[in-house]
Structures are given as C-alpha cells and as structure tokens.
Amino acid sequence: xxxxxxxxxxxxxxxxxxxxxxxxxxxxxxxxxxxxxxxxxxxxxxxxxxxxxxxxxxxxxxxxxxxxxxxxxxxxxxxxxxxxxxxxxxxxxxxxxxxxxxxxxxxxxxxxxxxxx
Amino acid sequence: xxxxxxxxxxxxxxxxxxxxxxxxxxxxxxxxxxxxxxxxxxxxxxxxxxxxxxxxxxxxxxxxxxxxxxxxxxxxxxxxxxxxxxxxxxxxxxxxxxxxxxxxxxxxxxxxxxx
Numbered sequence: 086x087x088x089x090x091x092x093x094x095x096x097x098x099x100x101x102x103x104x105x106x107x108x109x110x111x112x113x114x115x116x117x118x119x120x121x122x123x124x125x126x127x128x129x130x131x132x133x134x135x136x137x138x139x140x141x142x143x144x145x146x147x148x149x150x151x152x153x154x155x156x157x158x159x160x161x162x163x164x165x166x167x168x169x170x171x172x173x174x175x176x177x178x179x180x181x182x183x184x185x186x187x188x189x190x191x192x193x194x195x196x197x198x199x200x201x202x
Numbered sequence: 203x204x205x206x207x208x209x210x211x212x213x214x215x216x217x218x219x220x221x222x223x224x225x226x227x228x229x230x231x232x233x234x235x236x237x238x239x240x241x242x243x244x245x246x247x248x249x250x251x252x253x254x255x256x257x258x259x260x261x262x263x264x265x266x267x268x269x270x271x272x273x274x275x276x277x278x279x280x281x282x283x284x285x286x287x288x289x290x291x292x293x294x295x296x297x298x299x300x301x302x303x304x305x306x307x308x309x310x311x312x313x314x315x316x317x
Contacts, residue, residue: 089245119305128206128295128308129246174246188234188299190306192246 088112089177091193099201104162106196108175111156115177119190120149120160123172132173133160165200172197205229206298208309216317217288223281223312225296232298235279236306237271240293252279286316 090109098104106120116137121129135142135149135158142149148161162169175193205228213221225235234253238246250266252258252273260266268290270282279298283290293313297306 087245121308126211126310128208128297128310131204131305131307134305188306189248189251190236190246190297191248192238194243194245 086111087193088115089175089191089193091173091175091196093196094194095197095199097199097201098165100167101164104160104165104169104198104200106160106162106173106175106198108158108160108193109156110158110177112177112179112191113156114179115191117178117180117188118149118151118158119176119178120147121174121176122169123174123195129174162198165198167200167202170198170200204300204307206232206296206307206309208296208312210312211310212313212315214315214317215286218285219316221283221286221314223283223294223296223314225279225281225298225309227277227298227300227307230298230300231276232279232300233276234299235273236297236299237269237279237281238295238297240295240311246295249281283314286314288316290314291316 119134120132122132123129133147151158172195174195176190180188207226209224237249240246249264250258250260252271254276258271273279295311297308299306
C-alpha cells in the first residue's frame with residue numbers, strides 16, 4: 086500500500102515558467118514532509134521541508150504548500166531553470182506523532198521534471 | 203556540509219558472494235543511519251535503521267540475517283548482503299542524520315548486480 090503517492094511520473098515545463106509537483110499521502114500520522122531532488126547517478130539531495138503546523142514554507146525559488154485536510158502537498162518552483170531538471174521525491178515522516186522517536190521516511194516514486202530552455 | 207559518502211558505487215559479482223557496502227558521514231556525526239533499497243520504477247524502501255552502538259531495527263519483510271548492518275562509529279555504517287542471489291540485485295542507498303529532527307542526507311547509492 087503506497088502511503089505517499091506521486092501520481093505524475095513526469096512533468097515538462099518551459100524555462101521561466103512555474104513547475105508544480107504534487108504529492109498525496111494517506112497516513113494521517115505523517116506530520117513532517119520533505120522534498121528531495123535527485124540527479125542521475127547521485128543520491129537524493131534535501132531541498133525543502135514543512136511541518137504539519139504550517140501550510141507554507143518558502144526558500145528562494147522553492148515553495149512547499151501543505152493541505153492537511155486534503156492530505157496533499159505540492160512543490161512550486163518559480164521561475165523554473167534547466168538545472169532544475171531532475172527526479173523529485175516527496176517523503177513523509179511521523180516524527181512528531183511518535184514523540185520524536187520515529188523519523189523513518191516514506192517516499193513516493195518520484196516525478197521526473199524536465200525544464201526546457 | 204552534510205556530505206555522505208557511499209562505496210562502492212557499482213558492484214557485479216557471482217551468486218553466493220557476500221558484498222559489503224560502506225556509508226560514511228564525512229563532515230558530521232551521524233547518530234542514525236538508514237539503509238534503503240530501490241527497485242526499478244519503485245520508490246525508495248527503507249530496509250533498516252541503525253543507531254551508533256546498537257543493533258539495527260529492520261523493517262518488516264527484511265531478513266536481518268541476510269542483510270547485516272554494523273554501525274560501529276558515528277561516521278560509519280556498513281551493509282553486508284550475505285550469499286547474494288540475483289533477486290538481491292537492486293540499488294542500495296544509505297542516508298545519515300545528525301539529529302532526530304534533521305533531514306536525512308543521502309549517499310550516491312550502490313548499484314548491485316548479482317549474476
């Protein structure tokens with residue numbers, strides 16, 4: 086049972102436009118969410134995170150939105166750049182729900198973002 | 203900062219061989235290290251969590267006698283795939299965290315191919 090779902094295996098956008106990557110989860114115990122970016126032949130790199138007490142977190146061109154009632158989060162990249170082309174993984178943890186003892190990450194399958202020049 | 207080195211990056215070996223993969227945190231002390239496995243077109247699946255100096259906690263369905271994990275220091279964890287078979291062929295990747303509320307930092311992974 087996939088607890089974290091990234092339903093779009095790929096996304097293609099034009100340079101300068103906004104990229105929106107979506108992620109849905111089913112486990113209501115998840116309270117900490119992360120986005121990782123992965124280039125070929127490299128490990129995932131942490132990008133941005135959000136705690137369930139917030140609904141938005143922004144870091145430069147990257148913004149993550151969390152809709153707890155819909156169990157949905159999204160990553161916005163604006164403006165998109167060709168160097169953003171990579172696989173983006175959504176991950177979730179029930180860290181706070183476990184009293185800080187469970188920081189196991191559950192990953193989605195990833196979305197391949199291609200930003201065209 | 204927060205660099206995790208994983209070695210080797212690629213292994214091809216015969217069935218029945220045991221393979222050891224190393225995961226090192228280069229510029230921080232990793233109180234906890236994680237080992238994941240990823241099959242093609244699937245998500246990263248956690249295999250086990252290890253805290254320095256204690257036994258690893260394995261996820262359901264992961265054989266602890268087959269996948270031996272050692273976390274003897276704050277900067278090194280090893281995963282040994284014992285008597286590997288073709289079905290063990292996969293992408294293995296480690297991550298490390300300095301504190302429980304800090305993001306995990308990943309190594310570059312090991313592509314294991316068992317012939």
